[in-house]
Amino acid sequence: MQLLKKTLTAFGLLAATGAAHAGAVLINGNIAIGVNDQGHLNTADGSIVVNSSRTGVAFFTDYGSGTPDWRDATSPGCFCEGWGVSANGTHSGYANVTTDGVVNLTVDSFTTTPTSITSAVHLTDLPGLKVTHVYSPADNAPSALFKAMVTIKNETGNNLSNVKYVRVIDWDVPPTEFDEFVTIKGTATTTLLEESGRKGFNTANPLAGYSGFGPPCEPTADCTDAGPDDHGAYFRFNFGSLLGADDPSTPGDDTMVSFTIFYGATGNEKDALAAIAAEGIELYSLGQSNTRNGPSLGTPATFIFGFKGVGGVPQGVPEPASLALLGLGLAGLAASRRR
Numbered sequence: 001m002q003l004l005k006k007t008l009t010a011f012g013l014l015a016a017t018g019a020a021h022a023g024a025v026l027i028n029g030n031i032a033i034g035v036n037d038q039g040h041l042n043t044a045d046g047s048i049v050v051n052s053s054r055t056g057v058a059f060f061t062d063y064g065s066g067t068p069d070w071r072d073a074t075s076p077g078c079f080c081e082g083w084g085v086s087a088n089g090t091h092s093g094y095a096n097v098t099t100d101g102v103v104n105l106t107v108d109s110f111t112t113t114p115t116s117i118t119s120a121v122h123l124t125d126l127p128g129l130k131v132t133h134v135y136s137p138a139d140n141a142p143s144a145l146f147k148a149m150v151t152i153k154n155e156t157g158n159n160l161s162n163v164k165y166v167r168v169i170d171w172d173v174p175p176t177e178f179d180e181f182v183t184i185k186g187t188a189t190t191t192l193l194e195e196s197g198r199k200g201f202n203t204a205n206p207l208a209g210y211s212g213f214g215p216p217c218e219p220t221a222d223c224t225d226a227g228p229d230d231h232g233a234y235f236r237f238n239f240g241s242l243l244g245a246d247d248p249s250t251p252g253d254d255t256m257v258s259f260t261i262f263y264g265a266t267g268n269e270k271d272a273l274a275a276i277a278a279e280g281i282e283l284y285s286l287g288q289s290n291t292r293n294g295p296s297l298g299t300p301a302t303f304i305f306g307f308k309g310v311g312g313v314p315q316g317v318p319e320p321a322s323l324a325l326l327g328l329g330l331a332g333l334a335a336s337r338r339r
Helices: 002-008 270-277 318-338
Strands: 012-016 024-027 029-034 057-061 069-072 083-087 090-097 101-103 105-113 117-124 125-136 145-154 164-170 180-185 193-197 223-229 232-238 256-266 284-288 302-308
Touching: 024 117, 024 125, 029 117, 029 125, 029 145, 029 256, 057 256, 057 302, 083 125, 090 105, 090 117, 090 125, 090 164, 180 232, 232 284, 232 302, 256 270, 270 284, 270 302
Parallel strands: none
Antiparallel strands: 012 024, 024 029, 029 057, 057 069, 083 090, 083 164, 090 101, 105 117, 117 125, 125 145, 145 256, 164 232, 180 223, 180 284, 193 232, 256 302, 284 302
């Protein structure tokens, strides 16, 4: 049944019907993502995986059984993937199925198309603070990654300070769920990153702080192939102030901030790093299984979780073709500057 579903639905949406708000699963080739109506992952509605009752970040491949199937890397055992936002050090709202539930968030809309899932919410006790997540295939590596365009907007009419955003994920990478290797890269060069670590069971509440496992990967450090263990990745960003009204003397909209989160998987680490480079991801975590070639080659699957637009520099290793295109682009830029 799963193989038939994949064959017939190379790209599509599986969603529950008959509910005012329901989660949905977006499929693109061999990758899938499941989103709840508040914008966090691990949804039971339309779930397609065989190793859990919910879909979060899933990849279709052969995990050693001899038959390819859909398996998830964020939902087995614990539905621990979530996000949170806070402002002024007093208001926060967050969602994480197992760790937190849904706290102080009201859904404004949850809409789907064959190529996207959009969640729009506001803080229940601060209705003018709004957060939108738009999930769709990534621009340059759509076969490997989904992107989530995140917008935090201040419509309160008053200035907001210390606007923070948390995203946390518990890696449960198949076929060795609860026993994986974790990599985190880009912490030193991501200027908006306030704290990070490898504890995937942490609350998504930005005001609660981070309670970690300790080295490696923390406090706020890069690490490679940490483990094996049952761990994940936690990132908290501080975007500073959002004005209550736009200042026309400065570029952009001072009442809002936008950035991009990436989720996906590839069949090995080399392809994962190429996808990270292609999208210009600045900060990322990899989840890999505790199999013979899991931490070294990243097979049978390397799962990806990353960020762009958070004050960092691009990471990853582009494929030769990507380097060639980059060279042509730089040559064209130089020529235009000479002209």
